[in-house]
Amino acid sequence: MKLSISHRLLAVVALGAALLAPAHAVRIKEIAAVQGVRSxxxxxxxxxxxxxxxxxxxxxxxxxxxxxxxxxxxxxxxxxxxxxxxxxxxxxxxxxxxxxxxxxxxxxxxxxxxxxxxxxxxxxxxxxxxxxxxxxxxxxxxxxxxxxxxxxxxxxxxxxxxxxxxxxxxxxxxxxxxxERAVATPLNEGDSVNLGLKAADFETARRVAAAINSKLGGSSARALDGRTVQVQAPTDANARVSFIAQLEEITLVQPIPSARVVINARTGSVVLNQAVTLGPCAVAHGNLSITISSTPVISQPAPLSRGQTVVAEQASIQIKQEPGILIQVPNAPLLSDVVRALNALGATPQDLLAILQAIEASGALHAELEVI
Structure with missing residues (x-):
């Protein structure tokens, strides 16, 4: 059973929406890791x-x-x-x-x-x-x-x-x-531990610090940048392990990440997160097809001419370009509206790569375009 282009795009975007859903509660251990603790x-x-x-x-x-x-x-x-x-x-x-x-x-x-x-x-x-x-x-x-x-x-x-x-x-x-040999970790060094966010985001770093201060009281946590949150920690090894375990279980409301469209140029996959929006624009995209055919041609010599039969090929090249219909794309403030607008174009995944890049260049795609 073959899925239509519309259904395939809906499935891909639904996966992206499931991975990057609206704001919901997450534990700190799911979005950050203690710096220095690595393989x-x-x-x-x-x-x-x-x-x-x-x-x-x-x-x-x-x-x-x-x-x-x-x-x-x-x-x-x-x-x-x-x-x-x-x-x-x-x-x-x-x-x-x-x-x-x-x-x-x-x-x-x-x-x-x-x-x-x-x-x-x-x-x-x-x-x-x-x-x-x-x-x-x-x-x-x-x-x-x-x-x-x-x-x-x-x-x-x-x-x-x-x-x-x-x-x-x-x-x-x-x-x-x-x-045969252990690798020393700086976990117990100093009077603080640093939490490194898996994705750099200033709002997420601010919320992590605020959630820690709200749970532990005082101002023991502060965001150093968009990826690092520094937290004051006990110096005793046993107390520090318990403290880190408590930190990782603190929950916070994760903000919606910045709008991003990820395109895989090799497979044609397109993933949009929940923050992607579209401004009004018009799109025209035509298809160009080139057909090359080869027909064998046999040259037969006249009788008694002592000639040889020669086989040649006659090539024919045809170029066909379908006219591009100008389609108006309405304003799409929600992900479902974006999906509906892109599906209305009826483009293949490979064509959609070029269309999205053109929409982003025109300023109508309110998202960061990333090609992997």
Whole structure:
């Protein structure tokens, strides 16, 4: 069943309206986070062994052979230089291992890891990641990864035919890395904590500070800018944790965000939030279509002329441009009116991208246009 352009636009805008609904009560933890409390990205280079002949082609991936030789040397097995370069390792693949180190992670804690092939391995299914150090941006080792891969796919090939479901060159190892070093957080430093809003907005920052002062009394909270709210906090670690937990549960009426239209130029998706309005304007948009057709033409030589039959092509190009009808778009103070006015244009999603940009340039679209 195919939806009409009007129905598709209504569905997209309804999703945007649901995500950005009118003002309603939210908790501070849903719109802000404590600054300094963050995760850290880890990465490492390792080897996956035990594959069923689906590993890297070592003739094309020399670093896999070199990595195996280095690993064997660490185990006390030294190969001659002329032999190390001749290794045929069909069951080994070079991989990149990534993980996210959570905030407050302590040594001994287990975290999930992602394993992705960096060579031409056909599949990592059934493989085992050998001990791989994971480093942070500072080059220090923060975790050690090892374990059996879980691949969410399957594949088979025979006689030149191949069938594959999902991706076979990337997988995960649940609880595959053990934290070896903790990352210090500045949570207990100073006599205050800073709340960072997920989206910069001066009115939201003002309301957060006002809600905290109303709940706790006094003037312990103040908005430093459109994203940061500073709150006076106890210096004792236990008391500060309880204080932050209380802060995150404070509710406030979230203001309507600034009007914004988000356009995805790759997919043609258009999302409008509740604050978008339209001024009166007129729109004319015509369609241009170009048709190119090719007809084979056969030239047959005369009898006994010793000529050759020649096949040529005759191309025909036609350009058709439909006239654009001038449509008056009325003033639309509500989101439902905006949707109704845009649907009246009858434009495809791709045409709607150009129309919205033109309306915004004319000043009739009272919203910020963002193309992603």
């Amino acid at each position: 850290n990205q880890l990465t490492g280079y390792g080897l996956v062994v035990g594959l069923d002949g689906t590993g890297d082609q070592t003739t094309q991936m020399p670093y896999t052979t070199q990595s195996v030789a280095n690993y064997l040397q660490q185990l006390g097995i030294t190969l001659p230089d002329n032999k190390a370069s001749q290794l045929q390792l069909k069951n080994v693949a070079a991989v990149i291992v990534t993980a996210q180190l959570p905030a407050f992670a302590q040594p001994g804690q287990m975290v999930d890891i992602n394993v992705s092939s960096m060579g031409n391995a056909k599949s990592l299914k059934g493989g085992t990641l050998i001990a791989t150090p994971l480093r942070g941006a500072d080059g220090e080792i923060y975790a050690l990864a090892q374990g059996n891969l879980v691949i969410g796919g399957a594949g088979a090939s025979a006689g030149g035919s191949k069938v594959q479901i999902n991706h076979l060159s990337a997988g995960r190892v649940p609880n595959g890395a053990q934290v």
